[in-house]
Amino acid sequence: MTIHSLLILSRSGLLVFCKDFVKHPRLKPNDWIRVTGIFHGMSEVIKQLSPLPTKNDGISSVEDETFRLHCYQTLTGLKFIVTATPTTENLERLLKDVYGLYCDFVMKDPFHKMEQPIKSHKFIEQLDTLVQRTSDIFMFPLLPFWQDSPYHTYFLVLGKY
Amino acid sequence: MSLDNRRLGSKGDTAFANMDKISCELFVMTYGALVTQLIKDLKDIDEVNSKLEEMGYSIGCRLIDEFLSKSQTRNCKNFHTTCEMIAKVGLKMFLGVEGNIRKSTPTNNVANTSSFSTSMTTSVSTSNLGTATPSSTSDDISNCYILEIPNNPLNDFVELPSQFKNKLIYSNILCGVIRGALEMVQLKVNCKFTTCKLKDDDCDRIQIELEEILEDVFEDDD
Numbered sequence A: 001m002t003i004h005s006l007l008i009l010s011r012s013g014l015l016v017f018c019k020d021f022v023k024h025p026r027l028k029p030n031d032w033i034r035v036t037g038i039f040h041g042m043s044e045v046i047k048q049l050s051p052l053p054t055k056n057d058g059i060s061s062v063e064d065e066t067f068r069l070h071c072y073q074t075l076t077g078l079k080f081i082v083t084a085t086p087t088t089e090n091l092e093r094l095l096k097d098v099y100g101l102y103c104d105f106v107m108k109d110p111f112h113k114m115e116q117p118i119k120s121h122k123f124i125e126q127l128d129t130l131v132q133r134t135s136d137i138f139m140f141p142l143l144p145f146w147q148d149s150p151y152h153t154y155f156l157v158l159g160k161y
Numbered sequence B: 001m002s003l004d005n006r007r008l009g010s011k012g013d014t015a016f017a018n019m020d021k022i023s024c025e026l027f028v029m030t031y032g033a034l035v036t037q038l039i040k041d042l043k044d045i046d047e048v049n050s051k052l053e054e055m056g057y058s059i060g061c062r063l064i065d066e067f068l069s070k071s072q073t074r075n076c077k078n079f080h081t082t083c084e085m086i087a088k089v090g091l092k093m094f095l096g097v098e099g100n101i102r103k104s105t106p107t108n109n110v111a112n113t114s115s116f117s118t119s120m121t122t123s124v125s126t127s128n129l130g131t132a133t134p135s136s137t138s139d140d141i142s143n144c145y146i147l148e149i150p151n152n153p154l155n156d157f158v159e160l161p162s163q164f165k166n167k168l169i170y171s172n173i174l175c176g177v178i179r180g181a182l183e184m185v186q187l188k189v190n191c192k193f194t195t196c197k198l199k200d201d202d203c204d205r206i207q208i209e210l211e212e213i214l215e216d217v218f219e220d221d222d
Helices: A029-049 A091-107 A121-142 A152-160 B002-018 B024-042 B045-071 B079-095 B113-120 B123-128 B134-138 B172-184
Strands: A003-009 A015-020 A061-063 A068-073 A079-084 B100-103 B144-149 B187-195 B204-213
Touching (some): A003 A029, A003 A091, A003 A121, A015 A029, A029 A068, A029 A079, A068 A091, A079 A091, A091 A121, A091 B045, B002 B079, B045 B079, B079 B144, B079 B172, B079 B204, B172 B187
Antiparallel strands (some): A003 A015, A003 A079, A068 A079, B100 B144, B144 B204, B187 B204
């Protein structure tokens, strides 16, 4: 239901973008760099461990009772990572949309250099509205109170528009 | 194969419909102005050619993300599919035209085909992964393809003066774009124009030759 943080890692595993939508009680911005560094390393190890000779994308999701993390790795090696409450669904869709925004507002920004932190204001603005919209859509159907009520489908439809 | 082509074609159409569009004339004229300016600045035509390729490379490095995101593409099965994807989806998305792919003989023989197919196989063909033998793949998969672009929009309104005709590769930026884009997905290729409409050939042809598949190497720090 709530998106906590969104992170973008470059090809080489550098943290190029980090945004907390909900303030984390313990992690400071610098800690994210360490956490994502470990994540990138772990992901690489997982790739090596896979018994199939296919290319795999490393860690795609991590779940816990208190939160859930989803990672979408593009063919170019970028990693889009989102953390959210465990009930949140469709995180993959959200990350693909973020990838779309990244192409439009980061890759087309002439002042952006590869492997450098993302500073584009437009990107951040668009991201805010996207996350806001995603939280709104899933607000209604996921409230347990409505799950069994006849209004459930109605709210589902309402939530989408 | 024809079904595959149609599927790619419709994918290209959808991707094209989703793109922001600008006036073709504006685009073509801007490119023309760019090339003219380069010729004025650099004087040497060979240098202009390589500069165009270099510019294309930088464009390709950034453009690939948009391509993957907007066309919803995942891994390609083999190099043939990759080239088909460029011809039917990539060109359609960014230039609004479609190209064709023809098999070609590579100038120098590199990496054998079997290594390619095993490292690049998609989930679609996971079943025959380990068993892919060179004999089964070499029949239809080559490392070198010719991309034909019948209506290259960059050529519109252009006529090369006689002193440039056999030296300037006007659309060389496309070679760079292809090279840059493929390098970002771990394919090192070599691109060059073989024929060009502006040189009185019937069609624009770009030869795309696979040199090697770059592997992400996992290195120990100590």
